[in-house]
Amino acid sequence: MPATDFKTICTRFVTLAAGLSVLLLLITSGYAFRVDFGRMHKLAEERYGPSGQQRVQDWHKLLDQLSQLRHKPQLEQINHFINQRVFYSEDLVVWKKNDYWATPLESFGRGAGDCEDSAIAKYFSLLRLGIPDTQLRLTYVRAKQAGGARAHMVLTYYPAADQEPLILDSLRNEILPASRRPDLFPIFSFNSSGLWVGGKPFQKETPSARLSNWRSVLTRMQEEGWQ
Amino acid sequence: MSLIKQLWLFLLIIVVFAFGGTCLISSLGAGSYLEQQLHLKNQDNAASLALAITQLEKDPVTLELLVSAHFDSGHYRQIQLTDPSGNVIIELTNPPVDYDVPNWFINLFPIQVDAGVAQVQDGWRQFATLTLYSHDRFAYQELWRSSKHLAIWFVSGLIFCGGVGSIIIRRITRPVGEVISQAEAIGERRFVTITEPATQEFRRIVRAMNTLSGRIRAMLEAEAERLEKLRFAAHYDPLTGALDRQHFIDTLESLLEHDETRSGSLIIGRVTGLDDLNRQLGRQVVDQVLVRIGERLINLREDQPDWLVGRLSGADFALLAPEENDTLQVAQRVATQLHLAADEANLAGERLLPVGGTLFNPGEELSAVLSRADGALIMAERGADMAVQVSAAGAKSPGQTNLTSWRKALTDALELNDVKLAEYPVLGRENDLLHHEAPVRLRLDGNWQTAATFIPWVARLGLLPQLDTAVIHTALTELNKRETCLGVNISGEALSDKSFRQEALQALKENPHAATKLWVEIPEAAAFRQLDEFRSLCRELKSFGCKVGLEHVGSHFSRINELHDLGLDFIKVDAALIRGATGNHASQAFLRGLCTIAHAIGLNVIAEGVRDEKEPACLINLGFDGMTGPGVRENT
Numbered sequence: 001m002p003a004t005d006f007k008t009i010c011t012r013f014v015t016l017a018a019g020l021s022v023l024l025l026l027i028t029s030g031y032a033f034r035v036d037f038g039r040m041h042k043l044a045e046e047r048y049g050p051s052g053q054q055r056v057q058d059w060h061k062l063l064d065q066l067s068q069l070r071h072k073p074q075l076e077q078i079n080h081f082i083n084q085r086v087f088y089s090e091d092l093v094v095w096k097k098n099d100y101w102a103t104p105l106e107s108f109g110r111g112a113g114d115c116e117d118s119a120i121a122k123y124f125s126l127l128r129l130g131i132p133d134t135q136l137r138l139t140y141v142r143a144k145q146a147g148g149a150r151a152h153m154v155l156t157y158y159p160a161a162d163q164e165p166l167i168l169d170s171l172r173n174e175i176l177p178a179s180r181r182p183d184l185f186p187i188f189s190f191n192s193s194g195l196w197v198g199g200k201p202f203q204k205e206t207p208s209a210r211l212s213n214w215r216s217v218l219t220r221m222q223e224e225g226w227q
Numbered sequence: 228m229s230l231i232k233q234l235w236l237f238l239l240i241i242v243v244f245a246f247g248g249t250c251l252i253s254s255l256g257a258g259s260y261l262e263q264q265l266h267l268k269n270q271d272n273a274a275s276l277a278l279a280i281t282q283l284e285k286d287p288v289t290l291e292l293l294v295s296a297h298f299d300s301g302h303y304r305q306i307q308l309t310d311p312s313g314n315v316i317i318e319l320t321n322p323p324v325d326y327d328v329p330n331w332f333i334n335l336f337p338i339q340v341d342a343g344v345a346q347v348q349d350g351w352r353q354f355a356t357l358t359l360y361s362h363d364r365f366a367y368q369e370l371w372r373s374s375k376h377l378a379i380w381f382v383s384g385l386i387f388c389g390g391v392g393s394i395i396i397r398r399i400t401r402p403v404g405e406v407i408s409q410a411e412a413i414g415e416r417r418f419v420t421i422t423e424p425a426t427q428e429f430r431r432i433v434r435a436m437n438t439l440s441g442r443i444r445a446m447l448e449a450e451a452e453r454l455e456k457l458r459f460a461a462h463y464d465p466l467t468g469a470l471d472r473q474h475f476i477d478t479l480e481s482l483l484e485h486d487e488t489r490s491g492s493l494i495i496g497r498v499t500g501l502d503d504l505n506r507q508l509g510r511q512v513v514d515q516v517l518v519r520i521g522e523r524l525i526n527l528r529e530d531q532p533d534w535l536v537g538r539l540s541g542a543d544f545a546l547l548a549p550e551e552n553d554t555l556q557v558a559q560r561v562a563t564q565l566h567l568a569a570d571e572a573n574l575a576g577e578r579l580l581p582v583g584g585t586l587f588n589p590g591e592e593l594s595a596v597l598s599r600a601d602g603a604l605i606m607a608e609r610g611a612d613m614a615v616q617v618s619a620a621g622a623k624s625p626g627q628t629n630l631t632s633w634r635k636a637l638t639d640a641l642e643l644n645d646v647k648l649a650e651y652p653v654l655g656r657e658n659d660l661l662h663h664e665a666p667v668r669l670r671l672d673g674n675w676q677t678a679a680t681f682i683p684w685v686a687r688l689g690l691l692p693q694l695d696t697a698v699i700h701t702a703l704t705e706l707n708k709r710e711t712c713l714g715v716n717i718s719g720e721a722l723s724d725k726s727f728r729q730e731a732l733q734a735l736k737e738n739p740h741a742a743t744k745l746w747v748e749i750p751e752a753a754a755f756r757q758l759d760e761f762r763s764l765c766r767e768l769k770s771f772g773c774k775v776g777l778e779h780v781g782s783h784f785s786r787i788n789e790l791h792d793l794g795l796d797f798i799k800v801d802a803a804l805i806r807g808a809t810g811n812h813a814s815q816a817f818l819r820g821l822c823t824i825a826h827a828i829g830l831n832v833i834a835e836g837v838r839d840e841k842e843p844a845c846l847i848n849l850g851f852d853g854m855t856g857p858g859v860r861e862n863t
Contacts, residue, residue: 134311137346137353156351161311164351178351186351188278193344193356 035128036225040105043224048109055085055108059125066129075157078125079168079175086121087112088170101213105224118170119155120217123191124226131157137165137189144183156189192218231400238392246381254374258336261366269343272301273359277345280308280357285349290317304360311353326364328371336374338366402429409436416829417792418443447788447824454820455785461813464538466514467521473810474803475537478781479547480593481802481836485779489683492554493600494546494561494584496520499608501542504574516572520544523564533752545600550686555617558584562615581607585618589679633684636671641690645670646697648705649677652861653714653833655853661833662712662746664855665705667698692724699731699745706741714746716778719753722760728767735771743772748799751777755786765793779835784821791828798825802836802856808845815849822850 037060044056062081066074089112091100102110102117104124113121119138126136135158143152156165156178164178178184228236276297283289290308298306298319308316326333340363347355402424412419418440423430462474470478479493498504498520504513517538524536524544535547544565548557562582569580583604587596599618607616640646648665655661668675685694695717702715721727735742747768754761754777765775776797777790781804800821807814825832834846837856846854 137348139348158353161353186348188281189346189348190274191346193346 034227036227039225044105044109051111052109055111056105058085059104059108063125063128071131071135071157071159074126074129074131075166075168075175078122078129080173082107082118082121082125083170083173085111086118086170088114088118090114099213101217103217103221103224106220115153115170119153119168122155122168124221126155126157133191133193134161135159137191139189140187141184142187144185152184154184190214230403231396234396234400235393238388238396242385242388242392246384250374250377250381253377254336254370257370257373258338261370262338262340265338265340265361265363265366266343269340269359269361270345271343272297272303272361273343273345273357276306276359277347277357280347281349281354285354294319302362302365304362305358306360307358308347308355309358310355316355321362324364326367328367332371332374333367336370338363338370340366399426402426402433406432406436409433409440412792412794413440415794416827417794418447418828419792443827444788444791447791447827450820450824450827451785451788454817454824457813457817457820458782458785461807461811461817464521467517467538467544468525469521469544470535470537472537472539474807475535475539475545475547476593476597477806478535478537478801478803479596481806482547482549483587483589483591483593483596484802484836485589485679489550489686490552490586490588491547491549492551492557492584492586493596494548494554494558494582495539495600495604496524496544496546496561496565496580496582497604497608498542498565498580512572516568516574519568519571520565523568524561527560527564543604552586554584554586555615558582558615558617581610582615583607583618584616589683590677630684630687633681634688637669637681637685637688637690637694640669640671641693641697643670644697644701646694646701647675648698648701648713648715650713651855652859653853653855654859654861656847656851658862660711660861661831661853662714662744664714665698665702666716667694667701669694686718686720689720691718691720692727694718695721696727696730699734702745703734703738703741706744707738710744712744712746712774714748717747717749719750719756722749722753722757722764728764732767732771735768735773739771746774746776746797748776748778748797751780751783751798751801754790755783758789762790762793765795769794776830776833787824787828787830795830797831797833797852799833799835799855800851802834805834805836805842805846805856808834808849809841815845818846818849818851822852826850 041053041056041060044053059081062077066077069077086107091097091114094100094110094112094114095102101120102113104121107113107117107121116138123136123138127133137156137158139154139156141152141154142149152171154170155168157168158165166175166177167181167184168175169181169184178186276294280290280293283293294306294308294317297303303319303321305318305320307318310316340361343357343359343361345357345359346353347357405421405424406429409419409421413436420437420440421433423433423437462470464471469475482491498516501513504516521536521538521544524546527546528534528536531548531551533549534551537545537547539545544561546557546561551557559582561584562580565580565582581604583600583602583606585596585599585603587599603616603618610616647668647670649668650663650665653661653664666678668677669681670676671681685691695715698715698717702713706713735745749761749764768775774796775793776795776799778799779801780787780798781801784798787798800818804814804818804821808818822832831852832850833853833855834842834851835855837843837846837854838858840858842858843854
C-alpha cells in the first residue's frame, strides 16, 4: 500500500464526491433489478439508428411476454432471440478491439457480438426475468472444433445446485444439458455474486473498477439504464 | 463584543475550518480509498484462488493444502469455502490481533471491506462458493498513521496561525486604544495630540483629531493672550506696569483672609516732593523716573515670582512679599532699587526716597497692616539718617512662641489625630450645594485652632505633608458618613512629598466610594511651580474619581492652556480678582473672558471670597459656576 499523500487523497475525494449523488440514488432505490427502457430506447436510437432501436424494442417486448412464464420457456425464447439478433462476429471486427465485453444495449444496437457479448446479453435478460443469480453462471469453456480447440464462453443454467447445468450457447440454438455437450470442457465460471454485494447492484463502481472487463460492463450498463 | 474579540473569533473559525476540514476530508478520503483497494484485492484473490481450486482434484487433502497455503502466505482475515447448499467445507480464520490503533479511531473511521466472492466448479458441477476477507489491520494502521500526521500538522498549523494571527491582530488594533483614549480626552475637553499610527484608517482619524486639538489649542493660546491683555488693562497701572492701587489692596486683603496664609512683608516706598519735581523737571521726565522705578521693582520678581509690585498713588510704590519674614532685608532691597533708579535719572538726595515696611500675620485687618506700613513710611521720611523703617507684626500672638514647643504641640495633635475640618459651603448657580470647602482645624493644648494660627509654624517645621495626609484621612472618614462632597486643600510641599502621595493614594484606594466625593484643590502658584508633580498627582487622583482643581487662580491663568490636557474639574478664582466683579468694566471683561476659556476646556469656575449680597448676581452674570466666601451661606 503506497503512502497516501495528501494531494492524491484530495483528488480521489473529489471524484468520490462527484459520484456520490448517483450512488445515493442507487442505494435508496433498494434491490429491484430494473431497467429504464425509456432511456435505453433513446440511447439505442441516438447511437445505432432505427435498426438498432428496433432490436431493442423487440427485446423489450419479448421480456414483457416472457415475464410470467417458467424458467424453461424463458431460457429457450431468450436463447433463440439473442442467437438470432446478435450475429456472431469477432470483437476486432465489431469493436476494433482485441477483447471487448459489450453490454446488452451495445450488442443489440450493433446486432453483432462474440460469444461473451451473447452470453452477457442472455445472462442479464434472464436476471431481468427473475431467474436468481445463483442458478446462472458465465462459464469459460474449451470448445473442441474441427480445426482443434478454441476459447469460448457460454451461459449455464443450474435447475438445482447439485444438478448438471443446461448450456446456452451462442453457436447452437438448442439448449442441451452439459452431458450432451462433450465438445465443451469447463474451465472456470463466475456470476455477479461478490460484485453485487448485499443485493445492491452496481455499488461502489469507482474509476478503478473499470479496469476489469466484467466490472467495466456493469458500469456501462448502469449508464445505459440498468438499475 | 469588542473588535479584538471579533477578529480573534474570526481568525479561530477560519483556522479551525481550514485545518479541521482538511484533516477530516483526508481521513475520510483515505478510508474510502483503502476500502476500495481492499475490496478489489479481495475480489481478485478470490477469483484466482477459485480458478486454481477449479483446475485441481477436489479431494479434501488437496483442498485443505491449497486453501491453507494461500491463507498462510497471504494477509487474510478469513477464507471460507461453502458448498452450494451452504455447508462450510473449509474455514480458516486468523485470530483477532492487536491493531495498535485506538478503538475510538476505529469507531470514528470504520473500514468496511466487502468480501471477495468467487465460484468453484467441479467440471460442470457446482462445487463451492469461495468467500475471502483480507486483513484490515494494515489499512487501519496506515489510516491511523496518516491521520496522526495530519493531526500534528493541524495542531502546529493552528498554533502557528494563532500566534502569527494574534501578533497581526495586536499590531492592527494597538492604535485603537490610543485613538479611543484621544477621542475620549477630546470628549472631556482635553485637547491632546498623539503620534499618528501606521494603519491608514486610524492615521486619518488621528490626524483629524490632532488637527482639531491643535486648532483648539491655538485658539486657547490666543484667547489666553487676549485675556492677559485684559487682565493687564484691568489691574495694572498703565504707566509703570505695576498693579494699580485697587487690585494691590484687593490682593493684600485676600491674602490676609486666606486661612493658610503665612506671615509676610509689605513694603512701601515713596518719591517725595513729586509735585515739586514735576514743576522743576517737567512731567515727562518725572514719568520716566517712575517707569524706571516700576521696572526695577518688577525685576525683583525674577527671583521671587510670588512678590507683587503695586503703585498705590502717584508717588507711592508698594511691594508685597508673601511668606517673607525678613521685612528689613526686603525693605533695603526696595530702597536700593529706588536709589539706583533715582541715580540713573540724576535725582540726588536720600531724603527723596523713604521706604517703610511691616511684617503682617494672617488674619490681621487690612487697615491695621496698611496703617503700620504707612507709619513706618512716615518715620522713614522724617528720620534724617535712616530712610528705611520697619515695624513688627501686630496682634495675633500665638500661644506658643518658640519652635520647640510648637513642634511638640503640632506633632502631638497629628499623632492623636486631633484634626477636624471646618466646613464652608460652595454653592452653584442655582444656590445648590457643590461641596463644602473644608479648611483644617487642629486641637492645640486643648483648644481648636484655625489654620491661620498654626499653618506658618507647620510650614516652618516642614510638617505640611503630614498635615495634608491627616486632612485626607479625616476627609475620607467624614465622607464615609455622608452624601455631600468635601473640598480639601493640598499644599505645594505635599505635592512633591513621596510619603504623602503614597499614604493619600492608599487611603483613596481603601475608600473608593468616599474618594469620588472628594474635591482636591492645589494653589495655582504651587501647581505651576511643580508642574510635573502636579500632573502626575492629578492623574492619580482622577483615577480614583476625585475632582481636582486649582485654588487662588489669578495671575497665572494665562498658563492654563499648559494644563488643559489634564482634565481638571474646576478652578477657584482668587478673591482679589472677584473684588473686580462689581467694579470696573475692564475687570469684568477679564473675568468674563476667563470663564469662557475655562468653560471651553471643561472647567467649572468658582469664585472665592464672595462677600456681599450684590456680588453673586454679578458673578453669575459673568459666567461663574459657583461661589464661596463669607457672603455665601447655605439655605437651611
